Amino acid sequence: MALQSLDITRRSASPTASPQARKTIEIAKLIDVSTCIGCKACQVACSEWNDIREEVGHNIGVYDNPTDLSADAWTVMRFAEEESNGKLEWLIRKDGCMHCADPGCLKACPSPGAIIQYSNGIVDFHQENCIGCGYCVSGCPFNVPRISQKDNKAYKCTLCSDRVAVGQEPACVKTCPTGAIQFGSKEDMKVVAEQRVSDLKTRGYDNAGLYDPQGVGGTHVMYVLHHADKPEQYSGLPKDPQISPTVQLWKGWLKPLATIGIAAAGLFGFFHYITVGPNRADDEDDSQAAANVGRKEKEEDKA
Amino acid sequence: MKPQLIQRYSAPERINHWVVAVCFILLALSGLAFFYPAFFWLTGVFGTPQLARIIHPFVGVLMFVAFARQFFRYWHHNLLTRDDIQWMKSVKTVMQGHEVGDTGKYNGGQKGMFWMMCACMLVLLASGVIAWRPYFAIHLPIPLIRVALLAHACAAIALIASIIVHVYAAFWVKGTIRAMVEGVVTHAWAKKHHPRWYREVTGKQK
Ligand code: HEM
Ligand code: SF4
Ligand code: SF4
Numbered sequence: 001m002a003l004q005s006l007d008i009t010r011r012s013a014s015p016t017a018s019p020q021a022r023k024t025i026e027i028a029k030l031i032d033v034s035t036c037i038g039c040k041a042c043q044v045a046c047s048e049w050n051d052i053r054e055e056v057g058h059n060i061g062v063y064d065n066p067t068d069l070s071a072d073a074w075t076v077m078r079f080a081e082e083e084s085n086g087k088l089e090w091l092i093r094k095d096g097c098m099h100c101a102d103p104g105c106l107k108a109c110p111s112p113g114a115i116i117q118y119s120n121g122i123v124d125f126h127q128e129n130c131i132g133c134g135y136c137v138s139g140c141p142f143n144v145p146r147i148s149q150k151d152n153k154a155y156k157c158t159l160c161s162d163r164v165a166v167g168q169e170p171a172c173v174k175t176c177p178t179g180a181i182q183f184g185s186k187e188d189m190k191v192v193a194e195q196r197v198s199d200l201k202t203r204g205y206d207n208a209g210l211y212d213p214q215g216v217g218g219t220h221v222m223y224v225l226h227h228a229d230k231p232e233q234y235s236g237l238p239k240d241p242q243i244s245p246t247v248q249l250w251k252g253w254l255k256p257l258a259t260i261g262i263a264a265a266g267l268f269g270f271f272h273y274i275t276v277g278p279n280r281a282d283d284e285d286d287s288q289a290a291a292n293v294g295r296k297e298k299e300e301d302k303a
Numbered sequence: 304m305k306p307q308l309i310q311r312y313s314a315p316e317r318i319n320h321w322v323v324a325v326c327f328i329l330l331a332l333s334g335l336a337f338f339y340p341a342f343f344w345l346t347g348v349f350g351t352p353q354l355a356r357i358i359h360p361f362v363g364v365l366m367f368v369a370f371a372r373q374f375f376r377y378w379h380h381n382l383l384t385r386d387d388i389q390w391m392k393s394v395k396t397v398m399q400g401h402e403v404g405d406t407g408k409y410n411g412g413q414k415g416m417f418w419m420m421c422a423c424m425l426v427l428l429a430s431g432v433i434a435w436r437p438y439f440a441i442h443l444p445i446p447l448i449r450v451a452l453l454a455h456a457c458a459a460i461a462l463i464a465s466i467i468v469h470v471y472a473a474f475w476v477k478g479t480i481r482a483m484v485e486g487v488v489t490h491a492w493a494k495k496h497h498p499r500w501y502r503e504v505t506g507k508q509k
């Protein structure tokens with residue numbers, strides 16, 4: 001949302017650089033999946049703080065409710081039942097925008113300033129510039145942005161950029177009763193994660209680890225996973241997320257190729273005309289036609 | 304029509320052509336605005352960026368329908384023959400202003416252009432519908448939409464480059480634009496550029 005007083009490092013569809021002089025530290029939200037009890041206090045806090053209310057849904061037999069992210073539900077808890085180490089595990093993951101360092105949504109967006117990245121790492125959508133094309137949906141490797149049915153604008157987690165701008169932690173962090181969500185500088189959060197991971201390892205979770213995928217340049221929402229070797233177990237968290245090659249081709253290679261193609265067609269016409277000249281058959285009065293024919297014959301004789 | 308002129312396109316054919324042409328210009332400008340960040344201001348052809356996003360696909364469908372009408376008018380004039388292959392092989396000579404072969408209503412280049420446009424329109428419609436929000440894209444898987452957006456942009460660029468050549472050819476060969484504006488061409492024009500068609504429509508042997 002556009003309530004912000006943070007420095008912008010990158011804007012969508014803006015070929016020239018944003019002001020770079022001021023440097024702020026990178027922040028991160030750390031979600032410790034192994035400490036989460038699935039109480040959904042964070043979902044409620046998000047809804048409260050941002051004044052968004054998803055329509056009351058239906059119970060589909062599991063705890064997931066709402067069942068998916070939406071323009072009115074920017075974070076949802078996903079509950080997965082997995083068997084590993086010979087026992088049933090209930091893996092609960094708070095899903096939402098990962099605030100990628102290299103955000104596919106921003107890369108794909110055609111509207112200047114509809115998606116912006118702050119120097120602290122938050123990726124935010126400015127709906128007043130959004131045209132509703134949905135390119136961000138195609139660009140995102142985590143299937144996060146949602147286009148509202150009401151106003152055809154894209155919405156997602158803002159990492160509470162409005163709260164962070166005034167020195168507060170995101171609403172979900174503030175609310176979490178178990179301390180499973182923490183917030184601070186990315187550097188600090190990595191240290192916290194490391195302690196937590198080594199703790200998990202002593203308890204038999206040999207593959208515990210931090211999820212900070214480098215395919216998207218790292219993220220500003222990170223997970224501590226007990227099974228970092230199998231992130232897919234956590235309701236399809238991608239193992240090696242990166243901007244899809246199709247999107248890379250579309251937003252990368254195709255542009256220079258297109259420019260060359262269109263320019264070549266135009267330049268060909270221009271230079272052809274000023275070198276070969278018009279192709280006349282005519283016409284209006286016979287004398288001119290005769291003159292033309294005569295001229296052409298002479299040319300042909302020469303050739 | 305003056306007696307010394309030959310009718311090439313009827314009024315309905317000309318209206319049909321210019322409906323397609325105007326749609327194309329609006330689509331190409333708004334499309335390039337989505338494609339090139341530096342040209343985003345071209346969304347202004349439809350008023351505002353949001354309106355451009357909303358209107359573009361509807362104009363696209365209109366263009367497709369109007370183009371389909373043209374397809375059914377002209378496809379049988381555009382079947383490739385051996386002469387056309389000869390024409391294409393001699394395109395260098397043609398570009399010097401000399402004619403090659405006994406050309407009918409359309410020459411090899413025009414026929415190639417016709418089929419190129421058909422292919423582009425088909426890809427543009429299919430991919431455009433897949434990417435169309437809010438109506439269709441929400442029901443379709445994201446990987447498919449990604450491919451559609453790539454294909455849509457590729458086909459649009461191919462069509463835009465082709466149309467530049469198409470427009471230039473019409474401008475270069477004097478007397479051609481008149482065929483699509485007033486509907487008529489001169490005997491000299493027809494005899495030079497489309498001799499076989501000239502004999503067909505006039506019944507003359509030479
Ligand atoms: C045949 C029917 C067509 C349909 C249904 C269609 C639909 C669309 C849609 C849905 C988009 C995404 C933006 C938006 O939501 O408005 C789009 C983008 C675009 N369209 Fe079309 N369109 C059609 C024809 C054309 C034609 C004839 C051209 C021009 C030659 C064209 C050029 C473009 C371009 C260049 C883009 C931007 C692609 C990008 O951002 O990479 N479209 N079109
Ligand atoms: S998770 Fe998706 S929406 Fe969030 S910053 Fe990354 S690409 Fe953008
Ligand atoms: S829907 Fe809005 S935010 Fe998403 S890519 Fe289009 S203009 Fe950008």
